[in-house]
Amino acid sequence: MIFACLTLVLCSAAMAADRTPKKFDMPFAATTKEEALAWQKQVRAKLLEFVQRQEPRYPLEEVPLAVQVGPAQDKGDYTLSVVSFQGNNKTGTRFEGLLAVPKQKGPLPAMICLHGHGGSAQQVFDPKGLYHGFAERFAQGGYVVFAPTLGHRKYAAMALWDLMRAVEVLRSRPEVDPARIGVAGLSLGGEWTMWLAACDERLKAAVVSGWLCTAEGILSVPNCACWQLPGLLELADIAEIYLLIAPRPVLFESAERDVYLPIRYTKQGHARIRAGYKVFSAEEAAQQDVFPGQHEWHGTMAYPMIDKVLGGRAAQVQSKEN
Numbered sequence: 125m126i127f128a129c130l131t132l133v134l135c136s137a138a139m140a141a142d143r144t145p146k147k148f149d150m151p152f153a154a155t156t157k158e159e160a161l162a163w164q165k166q167v168r169a170k171l172l173e174f175v176q177r178q179e180p181r182y183p184l185e186e187v188p189l190a191v192q193v194g195p196a197q198d199k200g201d202y203t204l205s206v207v208s209f210q211g212n213n214k215t216g217t218r219f220e221g222l223l224a225v226p227k228q229k230g231p232l233p234a235m236i237c238l239h240g241h242g243g244s245a246q247q248v249f250d251p252k253g254l255y256h257g258f259a260e261r262f263a264q265g266g267y268v269v270f271a272p273t274l275g276h277r278k279y280a281a282m283a284l285w286d287l288m289r290a291v292e293v294l295r296s297r298p299e300v301d302p303a304r305i306g307v308a309g310l311s312l313g314g315e316w317t318m319w320l321a322a323c324d325e326r327l328k329a330a331v332v333s334g335w336l337c338t339a340e341g342i343l344s345v346p347n348c349a350c351w352q353l354p355g356l357l358e359l360a361d362i363a364e365i366y367l368l369i370a371p372r373p374v375l376f377e378s379a380e381r382d383v384y385l386p387i388r389y390t391k392q393g394h395a396r397i398r399a400g401y402k403v404f405s406a407e408e409a410a411q412q413d414v415f416p417g418q419h420e421w422h423g424t425m426a427y428p429m430i431d432k433v434l435g436g437r438a439a440q441v442q443s444k445e446n
């Protein structure tokens with residue numbers, strides 16, 4: 125199972141539901157755009173502070189990115205290389221990923237594509253499986269794609285600085301238009317997408333697949349506890365964290381039979397996000413793709429949405445799944 129950690133299976137849903145705060149410290153209550161912008165600034169600063177407490181951030185001048193690019197494999201419409209970069213640490217730990225570069229004249233739009241629990245860069249390119257090859261689809265649609273393999277940590281948010289470094293990897297590429305970078309991910313990758321898009325305004329669009337829910341919803345079923353960064357649960361409902369992305373476009377993929385994210389809670393979460401986006405006069409920029417599937421990538425609304433915002437043509441690519 126991609127989302128459940130064994131340690132948590134024993135966690136009682138009833139007990140967990142009791143842990144949903146009755147009152148949050150900084151709920152979204154803005155009624156004007158000015159208030160909403162002020163709320164974003166305060167909440168983003170809080171989130172960065174919470175992450176910093178767990179994982180100190182090193183600037184690139186202190187710990188350089190030191191990108192290494194392996195030989196390029198010909199994949200038809202694009203080339204694929206193993207790329208590694210120095211992570212946000214002083215232990216020398218590097219992260220590997222797959223970089224796809226379309227055989228087109230740049231500057232090109234780009235996507236960060238993120239795997240879930242137990243996943244890898246290879247899996248997000250694989251047309252078979254939960255990810256339905258969404259990274260490959262973006263590459264075939266004219267996007268430079270970087271899919272890092274980041275692994276599991278005590279708290280998902282501890283990967284934030286490394287996610288921002290992955291954005292730097294894309295920005296360092298001559299083919300990439302730095303003004304057109306987006307992010308997409310499934311499950312834990314959806315959670316990382318939330319963190320990255322919420323905290324880094326360089327991301328212009330986001331697809332959060334299999335992660336949108338309310339705190340009450342996530343706590344109502346057994347789920348890995350890595351989302352519970354100390355301070356986060358009390359700050360605001362997890363669905364409101366997406367309001368830090370506003371008014372940038374965001375799409376949520378929510379499967380009707382996702383056992384980790386009960387659909388009624390994901391719909392409640394989306395309604396709350398839409399209401400928040402409305403304060404930015406951008407209600408239509410927060411869409412939800414509810415589909416009759418399980419905990420998996422869908423793509424039906426995601427490809428056209430990303431194409432519209434970033435200017436690629438992933439929606440026109442023939443699916444390789446059949």
Ligand SMILES: [Zn+2]
Pocket residue numbers: 129241276312348349350351
């Ligand atoms: Zn986890």
